[in-house]
Amino acid sequence: MTSTLRALLGACAVSALSVAAQAETITVATVNNGDMIRMQGLMDDFKAKHPDIDVEWVTLEENVLRQRVTQDIATKGGQFDVMTIGTYEVPIWGERGWLVSLDDMPAAWDADDLLPAIRGGLTMDGHLYAAPFYGESSMVMYRKDLMEKAGLEMPEAPTWDFIAKAAAAMTDKDAEVYGICLRGKAGWGENMAFLTAMANSFGARWFDMDWKPQFDTEAWKTTLDTYLDLMNNYGPPGASGNGFNENLALFQTGKCGMWIDATVAASFVTNPKDSKVADQVGFALAPDAGKGKRGNWLWAWNLGIPAGTKHEAAAKTFVEWATSKEYTELVASKEGWANVPPGTRTSLYENPEYQKAAPFAKMTLDSINAADPQNPTVDPVPYVGVQFVAIPEFQGIGTAVGQQFSAALAGQVSAEQALQSAQSLTEREMKKAGYYK
Structure with missing residues (x-):
């Protein structure tokens, strides 16, 4: 060289x-x-x-x-x-x-x-x-074939009353087909993501403008009662242990008539490689109760x-x-x-x-646009967030409340007891954190 x-x-x-x-x-x-x-x-x-x-x-x-x-x-x-x-x-x-x-x-x-x-x-x-x-966001995913068999037509913007009617009509427990699947697993990002968004549509909120918890209100009672009625009558067994992944598997195997959950799931339930009902899935906005807010998150x-x-x-x-x-x-x-x-x-x-x-594209966009993190509830609130409250304490409080509501779904406590516990534990933590005396 x-x-x-x-x-x-x-x-x-x-x-x-x-x-x-x-x-x-x-x-x-x-x-x-x-x-x-x-x-x-x-x-x-x-x-x-x-x-x-x-x-x-x-x-x-x-x-x-x-x-x-x-x-x-x-x-x-x-x-x-x-x-x-x-x-x-x-x-x-x-x-x-x-x-x-x-x-x-x-x-x-x-x-x-x-x-x-x-x-x-x-x-x-x-x-x-x-x-x-x-x-x-979140939206209703439903079986078009079961809806047709029940003699019903899903509105693009359903009410909770229609969801209850459809869930009853589509349930066939002998065939292991359940009218509705919803999150029951405890966690601020699991059952409380769904329930907080649902509560918004019924006029409920986590806190008033003075940061005082609101679980002792009629709006929260209506929310939890409606949820428990749907799940106890038309939901799958063991629902208190079901989160996103468990309900996805149930829907893909044809065991759910309706599933209200994340819009990102749409590509999973319409993929014929993974979903037995891929060619029968329809989409609708998350339900409302006529109060100007839908039950969808962001x-x-x-x-x-x-x-x-x-x-x-x-x-x-x-x-x-x-x-x-x-x-x-x-x-x-x-x-x-x-x-x-x-x-x-x-x-x-x-x-x-x-x-x-992506046949679900329009409904996904409409669902996202229907959410307003700056004004998530019917009545004014001091916080930002649709299915959560953007304060550091929420992770702990949200999960603790979620455990109470999951216990109510499992039949371990009554709805009234769950709401009382949610109110008292949230009051305690918010006072400790200095939000009010």
Whole structure:
């Protein structure tokens, strides 16, 4: 080997080492759901566009993720540069100054294209504190064949009275077909997500304007009584242990006439690979009680950047890529339009290819637009959030109340006892937290 060639090879090696040394590493904490796992499989696209940024993933089960990212951001631990967080955390953390504002995202990212309801839930004092990866509301999914057999026609915007009538007509317990499946598993994000949204439609609320709990009101009594009547008469056995995944399995195997749950489930119940009733599924808005609010929630999984990260610019670059229109097109090219992350951008719902591939697109959009996190209830409230209350104490209180309502569903306590316990435990925790004396 000549000295000239040796020198050239040496120079190339030094150059390669220099590029590697210059690559900036960011750590992304995320939830172990299908959409996030899919993103990790598409990282070659990001790396090709941004060779100077390496991404390390920490992928966790939902409850563990919440615990880890909350602890890290509260203690300024600095473990993560990007966090996958829910609509619940964003306004709380944004108000506390724990998140980097995304007001300066590039014009091409098109913040104005974000669905107003989703963007509203991620905004505090006019500042956007997270970018939505996928969004959802809730809606009625139902068996068209069973509805027809019962001689009924599902309205696009049903009432709770119609839902009860249809549930009775579709129930055939001898055939293990239950008129309605609803969440019964205790948890602020399980049964209380459904019941809080349902309560909104009956005129109930968690707190009045003085932060005093409201479980001793007639509106909450009507909510819980209606829920228990539906589930005890027309629901599946063991419903107090059923959450999203359990009800999904029941619906896919033909055991539910109706299921009111997350709009993101629509692609699962209409996929013939997984659902025995895929060709018989219809969709309707979540029910109302004639009071101007429907019983649907609003949620998004979002990417947020903790304040104090040493890699803010690189983190923003990643968030921009992962939540962009171009990323949606990338997923569509690999997996088909029906599998793109839903519920975040107006442009997706204006896309003819998506509309053709996703028969549930319009109902999903209408459901999201029907939710208002800033004004979630009939009467005014001091909090933000549709199926949750955006205060730090809610995780604990919501789960404790959920345990009382799940016990009522299991027949361990009466509805009246469950509401009394919910009132007293919520009063105790809110007084302890200093909301009122």
